[in-house]
Amino acid sequence: MADANVYDDFVRRLAATIRGATLYSADHPLVQRGVDALAVLSNTIAQKTDAIVIGFIGDEVVVNGARLPKSAAALVGFARDVREREIEKITIQRGVTCDELRTFIFELPDRRATAPLAVRLQQKGVRRVTIGRLNVENEEECSTGIAAAKQVYSTAVQTAEQLWDAAKAGDKPDPNAARKIIDSLAKLVSQDRTSLLALTALKKYDNYTFTHMVNVSVLAMAQARSLNLEGALLREFGFAALMHDIGKVHTPQDVLNKPDKLSKDEFAQMKRHVIDGAHILRRTPEMPALAPVVAFEHHLRQDLSGYPEDIGSRSLNLCTQIVSIADVYDALRSNRIYRQGLPSDRIKSIMTQKDSPAFNTRLLRRFINLIGLFPVGTLVRMNTEQIGVVTHEHPADPFRPQVKVVTDRDGAAIDAPLLVNTWEPDGRGDFAWAVVEAVDPDAVGIDPLTYL
Ligand SMILES: [Fe+2]
Ligand SMILES: [Fe+2]
Incomplete structure (x- = not known):
């Protein structure tokens, strides 16, 4: 006492x-x-x-x-x-x-x-x-931050693989395994969005199928969170997003990975994944009702062009509109066997092309604010030719993040990385530091995560 x-x-x-x-x-x-x-x-x-x-x-x-x-x-x-x-x-x-x-x-x-x-x-x-x-379950300091996020993320990717394999074998994907992983991702989206979004920015291509499932789920929940959705509905969005492409288990592998333009036949095969996905999800017990809807709708645009074709009039579910933004963004950003992922400023200009009916403009604007121009974890080249890792975004100015500068001008690692706020002018009112562009971690051989 x-x-x-x-x-x-x-x-x-x-x-x-x-x-x-x-x-x-x-x-x-x-x-x-x-x-x-x-x-x-x-x-x-x-x-x-x-x-x-x-x-x-x-x-x-x-x-x-x-x-x-x-x-x-x-x-x-x-x-x-x-x-x-x-x-x-x-x-x-x-x-x-x-x-x-x-x-x-x-x-x-x-x-x-x-x-x-x-x-x-x-x-x-x-x-x-x-x-x-x-952290109620675990008081340890290490249960937050990038290490903890990494663990949740990699478990999520493994679970995605299991769900995929089950669906491919004709079994029903285990909704409990999916629910568990969605719970922990949803928690992280609410508590430590920055770490989680940094993980989705990794451009791996060796297990694209599964990282794509998890990334779309995370990016969709982050958007939903920014619209103030929480609790069961937030998780339902995450669930539906995770499963959006599950119909691709029936798409032939060579069509899925084809680097060139698909032939008419192949495109027809590809398009089927939205119908197949809806079927698989509808017959899986305990699957949220939203999941088959999103699987069915996610390649439709605002004007109902896209596919499936000839579906009559309908208004797209909010979750579908969120998922289709996350879907295209992640696809453009990821490295594939046949092309490098694009830097985020390029993706943004592609996605925001004027008069494109692809996305809900208001949701897209919100998404871009959420992701930022140089999201945390992005490797960037500075005006000094040094390489740095974005550690924090400026809330108002997406061009001026906080950067941990990790190399000298010749690209050699420096012992004590320097933390700079590129938004801060020097004594004469000039900006001494500026981000020039995002760079590919593989191209410079630096893993940005080790600096977060
Ligand atoms: Fe798809
Ligand atoms: Fe997708």
Whole structure:
């Protein structure tokens, strides 16, 4: 109980000092006193426990596993404020300095800042105050971020392969396996979209069929999320997207992989996958009703041109419209046996061709905002001829991302990669750093994921 009181006192002081920081400057005595007291208190607490982990769950505040008494409106307001910034957890490590605490206290409430708080803290050298998400099943730090996303993604690709094999053998794809994988992808889309989207940007072609299924599912759910869909409906969209091409199990392999233009006969065979897919999905029990609809509709355009032909009048399902954007985008971006994936700026100009009836314009615009011009994980060439990895997008200016520069001018790896905000002008108002173009990881032999 004594602990809970100490924690309660600590969180109240923290909340009060942050409030003070919105009213006074950093050298105001009130703020200084607050910071000093917090530093002493943090280190006293952390002496015993190594770190103070403050979690925010609903209106409740939990410190090192102890729930604080729910009383003061000030704490409830603080918790709400923090959660509004999508922070679920603040960790303060033993040895935290006054400087680190002061920086955190001023950065947290700064609403004008463009970069996310975690990035700003890192840039300002704050090491011992970190923010993050709570992970209820697994408290480990490593359960978030690119490593965790990688694991979910590769499990998803394996599951996609199993679903495919089952459908090909004439069995019914196991909806439970699919559901499980959709659950974890949907969770990641909500919690760590950046990592997941970075993974979909890998241009592998050895298992295109399965990565395509997963990528379309992820890209569709990311769009659905941006339309504020969540829960069961979000997962249903992801499910339908995952299965959109399942009818291709009946398409001859040589037609599927043909590099040249298909003959009339071959194209007719290819077109059948939308009907076959709808059949397979309709007869699979527990498949969401949306799945056969999307499989049937996904090659139809807004004006109902495309295929299947002669279907009479209908309005395309929202999920179909989302999936067809994700589908074309992923197909253009992926490396295939017969051609290199296109860079995202080229894809965007292809997809946004004026007066094209292919896509719903409003959804497409939204999608392009979502993906960005240089999505996180893109390898880019800078104006200095150096190569970098996009680590963060500028919310308002897609041309000016944050980049981790990883080579020198001659393309040799540098020991300490340099993090640059290309949106920041130098002292004379010029932009010292600029992204010139996206480059293919294989062409320069750099795996961008190792830098994320
Ligand atoms: Fe298709
Ligand atoms: Fe597809």
